[in-house]
Structure formats: C-alpha cells, structure tokens
Amino acid sequence: MSKLLAGKVALITGGGRGVGRGIALALAAAGASVVVNDLGAGLDGSPEAERPALDVIPAIEALGGRAVADGGSVADWAAAQAMVRAAVDAFGRIDIVVNNAGILRDAIFHRMTEQEFDDVVSVHLKGCFNVSRAAAPYFKEQGGGSFVHMTSTSGLIGNVGQANYSAAKLGIAALSKSIAIDMQKFGVRSNAVAPFAWTRMVDSIPNETAEQKRRVDSLKKLLPERVAPFVVALCADAASDVTGQVFGVRNNEIHLFSQPRPIRNAHRGEGWTPESVIDTALPMLRPAFYALDRSGDIFTWDPV
Structure with a gap:
C-alpha cells in the first residue's frame, strides 16, 4: 500500500477487533499514526478483562508504524475528549476520525427494554457525536479533516x-450528513460506510433453519479486512471532494446508497380531507410504497 496518509494522525474507535482492527492496520500501513481505541467490552457492552487495543499496537509497530492505545468509552463525553487529546499529545495533531465502536442488544421490539434501547443508542449514535464533536475544533482550526462513521x-x-x-445506525447516516454540511466551509468532510463483514457483531444471527444456515454460510464469506482499503481511500487527500455520502463495502463490491428524496407526489388544489386522502392520495402513492424489506432481502447474491 502506498503512503497515502503519510504525516496524518488517525483515531479509530472499536479498533481492537474485526473491522476496526483491519482499519487500524490499514491506516498505519498507509502512513498514518494511529490511536487505537477499544473499551474491551462484550457484544452487549459488559466489561471484559481483555484490552484488545493493546494487542493491535505491536502489529502496527511491526509494519513500521506508530500507535498508542486508548481504553475509553465513546459513550462518555469526557472519555471522548480524552481520546482526541491523546492523539494530539502523542502525535501533535489529528486528521482522521473513524467511528467504529459498537455493541448489540437485540430484541424483538415489543420485548425490548428501555435500557437495551438506551445502551445501544448511547454507544453508536451518541458515541459518534461525542468523538466527532471532540475532534471538530481541531479540524476547524487546521482547515481540514475526515470523519468516517460506520x-x-x-x-x-x-x-x-x-x-x-437500526435507529442508531440510520441516525449515524443523518449525523454524518449534518456534519458534512456544517463543516464543509472548513474543508472538513464526513461520510458514512455500511460494512458487510462476519464479525462478533453478526455472530449472534440465528442459525437453526436451512435458510438461516445458508444465509450464515454466505455471511461468513464477508471478510472484515476488505472494508479497510475503502476507508483509507476516503481519508486520503485525493478524496477531498467526497463528503456527505453513504457507502457500503461488501468484499469486492462498493455500493453508493441513495438518500431519501420525494419519489411520488399527490396534489389537490382544494386541499385534502381524510376521505379524499383515502380515495385519491393513497391510491396515487401506493404503487411506490416500499415493502417491509430486510437487509437480506435486498442483498440476495453471494459475496465475491
């Protein structure tokens, strides 16, 4: 890999395992100095004795790179401020933030608890805000920077x-777009990436029926390290015109996702009544309604 990120400093959250580890190593291979953040929590956010961020440092150093570990929680405002300062203290600046940290607490909606909802939103969405907000003044001051949010x-x-x-992850796409709009005048860009990869985050998928087994076998072909080259490219100066977009990376496939825009219109000069909505508007709009698709209903082909 060429040194596309030579002289740059990157912070990657959730960088100790899976997709995050692959990105951390790729950032370093591209020449960036890296702060590898990982709380070392279980999938449900429970504490673990492991410190996976520390395990990545020797691997980066073996590549000839420079790195430091951070064990703070992205859900904590002060910890997010501290991990950004760690980058500046260790390497003199910060140029790249990759918001990758996450947990899962899956439950069917009518059984989901308030705590399960709050915990996941706190780590994913609030965590993206906390870390991005901590880096924003540095990006503004230096007139540039790149955010990549998972x-x-x-x-x-x-x-x-x-x-x-789902709520947190769709919120992240909207947060990324808002950051891109608000900070474009400072030369700061912000993009969102949906990674397709077999990691701890998807290892809990049901694997009981023949159809479920087939889907899991397909998902196991999705390699976490395939996401990293695209993230590195987004952070390079050559991609300085790319901002406010939503991408997907699925092994050797790169997808650009659409963003919500009006797709059909109903107009009635004299205004609407509930009855005319039922009789006229809904029949006009119904052909463009979306089905209750799941991710697996859209991405039906095997990854290659």
Whole structure:
C-alpha cells in the first residue's frame, strides 16, 4: 500500500477487533499514526478483562508504524475528549476520525427494554457525536479533516429484532450528513460506510433453519479486512471532494446508497380531507410504497 496518509494522525474507535482492527492496520500501513481505541467490552457492552487495543499496537509497530492505545468509552463525553487529546499529545495533531465502536442488544421490539434501547443508542449514535464533536475544533482550526462513521443496512434498509441498533445506525447516516454540511466551509468532510463483514457483531444471527444456515454460510464469506482499503481511500487527500455520502463495502463490491428524496407526489388544489386522502392520495402513492424489506432481502447474491 502506498503512503497515502503519510504525516496524518488517525483515531479509530472499536479498533481492537474485526473491522476496526483491519482499519487500524490499514491506516498505519498507509502512513498514518494511529490511536487505537477499544473499551474491551462484550457484544452487549459488559466489561471484559481483555484490552484488545493493546494487542493491535505491536502489529502496527511491526509494519513500521506508530500507535498508542486508548481504553475509553465513546459513550462518555469526557472519555471522548480524552481520546482526541491523546492523539494530539502523542502525535501533535489529528486528521482522521473513524467511528467504529459498537455493541448489540437485540430484541424483538415489543420485548425490548428501555435500557437495551438506551445502551445501544448511547454507544453508536451518541458515541459518534461525542468523538466527532471532540475532534471538530481541531479540524476547524487546521482547515481540514475526515470523519468516517460506520452505519449499517440494518438502519438503511431494516432488520428483525434491531430497533435500537437500526435507529442508531440510520441516525449515524443523518449525523454524518449534518456534519458534512456544517463543516464543509472548513474543508472538513464526513461520510458514512455500511460494512458487510462476519464479525462478533453478526455472530449472534440465528442459525437453526436451512435458510438461516445458508444465509450464515454466505455471511461468513464477508471478510472484515476488505472494508479497510475503502476507508483509507476516503481519508486520503485525493478524496477531498467526497463528503456527505453513504457507502457500503461488501468484499469486492462498493455500493453508493441513495438518500431519501420525494419519489411520488399527490396534489389537490382544494386541499385534502381524510376521505379524499383515502380515495385519491393513497391510491396515487401506493404503487411506490416500499415493502417491509430486510437487509437480506435486498442483498440476495453471494459475496465475491
């Protein structure tokens, strides 16, 4: 890999395992100095004795790179401020933030607890805000920077038993777009990426029926490290015109996702009554209604 990010400093959250680890190593291979953040929590956010961020540092150093570990929680405002300062203290600046940290607490909606909802939104959506907001003044001051936020087709399309996760991930796409709009005048860009990868985050998918087994076998072909090259490219100066977009990376496939726009219109000069909505507007709009698709209903082909 060429040194596309030579002289730059990156912070990756959730960088100790899976997709995050692959991105951390790729950032370093491209020449960036890296702060590898990972709380070392279980999938449900429960504490673990492991410190996976520390395990990534020797791998980065073996590539000839520089890195430091951080164990703070992205859900905590002060910890997010501290991890950004760690980058500046260790390497003198910060140029890249990759918001990758996440947890799962899946439950069918009518059984989901308030705590399960709050915990997932706190880590994913609030965590993206906390870390991005901590880096924003540095990006503004230096006149540039790149945010990459991990979204998911669970939010962009839909999935079963993930109302908390889906809400957070769709919120991340909107947050990314808002950051892009607000900070474009400072040369700061912000994009969202939906990674397709077999990691701990998807290892809990049901695997009982023949159809479920077939889907899991297909998902196991999705390699976490295939996401990293695209993220590195987004952070490079050569992609300085790319902002406010939502992408997907699925092994060797790169997708650009649509963003909500009006697709059909109904107008009535004299205004609407409930009856005319039922009799006229809904029949006009109904042909363009979306089905209750899940991610697997849209991405039906095997990854290659």
